[in-house]
Amino acid sequence: MNREILFQRLRQSLPAEPEPYPEYDDGLLLSRTGRPENAESAFRLQFAAINGHAFDSPLPLIALLRGTGNTRGYCDPDLFSLLGRPLADAGLDVSTTFDRSRYDDYQFGITRATGAIAETGTLVLSDEVTSDRLAALAPWVHIAVVDPATIAPSVPEAIRRFGDSVHLIWVTGPSRTADVEGILIEGVHGPGVQVAYLSSASSWTAPNLPSS
Amino acid sequence: MSARQPIDQFAAGLPGDRRSSVLGSCQAATSKRVTALADDFPHADELRRLAARIKQHTLDHLDRYLAAATDRLEEQGVQVHFADGAGEARSTIHRILADRDARRVVKAKSMVTEEIHLNEYLIERGIECLETDLGEFIIQIDGDVPSHIIRPITHKNRREIAQSFEREGLGAYNDDPEVITRRARVHLRDHYMRSQAGITGANFVSAESGRIVLVTNEGNSRFSMAPNPLHIAVVGIEKIIPRDRDLGVFLNLLARSATGQRLTVYTEFLRGPKAPRQPSGPEEMHVVFLDNGRSRILASDCREILRCIRCGACQNVCPVYRQASGHAYRSTYGGPIGAVLSPLLAGDDFASYADLPKASSLCGACREVCPVDIPIPDMLLKLRHQAHDAGLRSPGSPPMAPFAELATRPMVWRGAMSLSRAANLLPTRMLPVPALQSWLQLRTLPRWRGGEFRQWMAQRAPS
Numbered sequence: 001m002n003r004e005i006l007f008q009r010l011r012q013s014l015p016a017e018p019e020p021y022p023e024y025d026d027g028l029l030l031s032r033t034g035r036p037e038n039a040e041s042a043f044r045l046q047f048a049a050i051n052g053h054a055f056d057s058p059l060p061l062i063a064l065l066r067g068t069g070n071t072r073g074y075c076d077p078d079l080f081s082l083l084g085r086p087l088a089d090a091g092l093d094v095s096t097t098f099d100r101s102r103y104d105d106y107q108f109g110i111t112r113a114t115g116a117i118a119e120t121g122t123l124v125l126s127d128e129v130t131s132d133r134l135a136a137l138a139p140w141v142h143i144a145v146v147d148p149a150t151i152a153p154s155v156p157e158a159i160r161r162f163g164d165s166v167h168l169i170w171v172t173g174p175s176r177t178a179d180v181e182g183i184l185i186e187g188v189h190g191p192g193v194q195v196a197y198l199s200s201a202s203s204w205t206a207p208n209l210p211s212s
Numbered sequence: 213m214s215a216r217q218p219i220d221q222f223a224a225g226l227p228g229d230r231r232s233s234v235l236g237s238c239q240a241a242t243s244k245r246v247t248a249l250a251d252d253f254p255h256a257d258e259l260r261r262l263a264a265r266i267k268q269h270t271l272d273h274l275d276r277y278l279a280a281a282t283d284r285l286e287e288q289g290v291q292v293h294f295a296d297g298a299g300e301a302r303s304t305i306h307r308i309l310a311d312r313d314a315r316r317v318v319k320a321k322s323m324v325t326e327e328i329h330l331n332e333y334l335i336e337r338g339i340e341c342l343e344t345d346l347g348e349f350i351i352q353i354d355g356d357v358p359s360h361i362i363r364p365i366t367h368k369n370r371r372e373i374a375q376s377f378e379r380e381g382l383g384a385y386n387d388d389p390e391v392i393t394r395r396a397r398v399h400l401r402d403h404y405m406r407s408q409a410g411i412t413g414a415n416f417v418s419a420e421s422g423r424i425v426l427v428t429n430e431g432n433s434r435f436s437m438a439p440n441p442l443h444i445a446v447v448g449i450e451k452i453i454p455r456d457r458d459l460g461v462f463l464n465l466l467a468r469s470a471t472g473q474r475l476t477v478y479t480e481f482l483r484g485p486k487a488p489r490q491p492s493g494p495e496e497m498h499v500v501f502l503d504n505g506r507s508r509i510l511a512s513d514c515r516e517i518l519r520c521i522r523c524g525a526c527q528n529v530c531p532v533y534r535q536a537s538g539h540a541y542r543s544t545y546g547g548p549i550g551a552v553l554s555p556l557l558a559g560d561d562f563a564s565y566a567d568l569p570k571a572s573s574l575c576g577a578c579r580e581v582c583p584v585d586i587p588i589p590d591m592l593l594k595l596r597h598q599a600h601d602a603g604l605r606s607p608g609s610p611p612m613a614p615f616a617e618l619a620t621r622p623m624v625w626r627g628a629m630s631l632s633r634a635a636n637l638l639p640t641r642m643l644p645v646p647a648l649q650s651w652l653q654l655r656t657l658p659r660w661r662g663g664e665f666r667q668w669m670a671q672r673a674p675s
């Protein structure tokens with residue numbers, strides 16, 4: 001269809017007295033958890049409320065992975081010294097390449113988050129810092145490494161921080177459905193277990209890759 | 213001719229277990245919505261009215277905002293197409309796929325692709341087109357149609373689903389919802405990985421940044437776009453909002469109104485093909501903006517209906533929908549939103565859906581829950597008038613001319629009131645008048661007390 005015809009048609013359809021844009025204060029958009037005193041502790045609380053697991057040291061993460069039988073996985077090479085090595089040292093099978101033809105073999109995937117939202121317990125991932133979209137999506141356990149300094153207190157603030165990313169995704173809990181008789185099941189297409197690993201970005205640098 | 217409206221007929225024939233599953237899921241969704249909104253926002257109504265004004269403002273300047281969104285998308289390397297009607301949208305999508313020899317397509321849930329019947333069209337042309345939302349997948353393998361905007365299989369129980377999975381070779385009969393979900397997970401990810409294109413809708417498009425916003429709980433839109441090189445988003449032209457900032461209003465309202473969540477699990481904001489260094493994701497992106505009657509609705513006195521963000525809250529709360537189910541509305545959109553939108557979208561075929569606006573008691577519950585404060589009952593009345601003016605009578609409507617005759621002649625009225633008391637002595641259930649019997653099947657006549665008020669007035673002591 002010729003776009004000019006459509007725009008002309010639209011112009012002819014518009015009302016004589018159009019509604020003005022309503023000015024509003026972002027404060028109106030804040031829910032009861034939208035004004036946290038401490039963004040990191042608020043995030044932990046809200047993340048737990050949507051069945052997320054937040055850790056800040058490798059040991060409880062290793063226990064979770066072992067306990068759920070998810071011992072084979074992928075780690076973003078930039079995060080190897082932070083998490084990949086401790087997991088490998090504990091006997092877990094950690095790869096720093098994501099081989100798409102074996103996508104189903106990875107039981108966990110470790111990638112970076114670009115931020116988080118305290119108000120809702122949401123992780124913010126972006127194309128620019130996620131080493132592979134599939135690594136954050138296909139494994140049963142997704143571990144997002146979040147720098148606490150990047151946690152936005154509220155949804156409106158997270159929107160202000162969009163920047164120019166071409167692809168952002170907010171992840172609020174594990175993938176879920178209630179399609180069958182309204183019964184909630186976690187882990188439909190995406191991860192059934194969502195982990196946030198809180199660690200200051202200064203400790204991620206100095207990649208220390210395995211000698212493979 | 214039947215003395216009942218088509219929706220009444222459908223509801224009367226609905227099996228009991230189906231009726232109770234629709235009713236139960238609607239009640240649960242309604243109470244979750246109330247809790248999620250009231251707990252979080254003491255002034256939820258203020259938020260709804262704000263959302264209504266932002267959306268109305270956008271619609272009232274749609275030429276400007278649609279042009280801005282198009283410019284932003286094109287600047288970011290997205291190819292933008294415009295389709296007048298369903299046929300043009302289908303052929304545009306088919307051409308994009310055929311030019312790239314894409315024969316395996318995965319689809320994330322989208323009402324607008326339901327509206328244009330895209331799947332059947334592509335499948336007839338040799339393209340494998342697979343729905344990936346669990347509910348929509350089950351609808352597809354059953355050759356069924358969705359009965360709710362958010363919960364497409366709200367009319368099905370787990371036993372029926374387990375039978376369908378067994379029939380399709382997805383495993384021996386097992387009706388555990390967890391097993392059903394795992395089987396779908398395994399089956400569908402194989403299809404994602406082999407697909408050559410992903411088709412989605414869009415929940416919102418920001419005119420300011422060109423960001424397309426997609427929400428899903430299952431993660432299927434993310435998976436529909438991760439492994440393959442081509443993404444096509446099919447978007448109704450009413451989906452635009454002015455600024456990114458306004459998303460804060462709509463995302464807060466949409467998740468709470470639709471499923472009682474604070475945010476839907478996956479909320480994606482995309483402005484074009486994947487980032488250059490990202491190994492997974494589409495290298496090419498197309499947006500097909502669809503009119504399909506929307507500009508005509510914009511010019512009508514029902515334009516507010518275009519504010520709809522497809523949350524399904526009006527369906528959940530509607531007493532007619534709860535008893536009749538979405539299929540009773542014979543169109544893509546059921547419930548109060550469908551009773552308004554379907555006749556309007558039908559255009560020249562208005563007569564086929566002119567009975568839908570009558571399927572309401574005008575209780576107003578739909579307006580109270582609507583996150584964009586659409587005055588649905590007012591529109592139902594306008595459409596009833598439109599049907600009346602077009603000379604369309606729906607079955608079950610009693611003839612009003614004799615009543616008008618009575619009501620405009622006081623003498624005759626008084627006489628009729630007193631005489632009609634004889635009706636109390638008649639065995640009404642046995643009178644051989646088919647129209648009366650059909651009417652009485654659904655109703656009980658109270659004792660006739662015509663004329664008593666006048667008597668009371670006349671005898672009342674003056675104060």
Ligand code: SF4
Pocket residue numbers: 361519520521522523524525526527549578581582583584585586
């Ligand atoms: S009309 Fe309102 S309540 Fe109904 S689906 Fe649309 S936005 Fe939701």
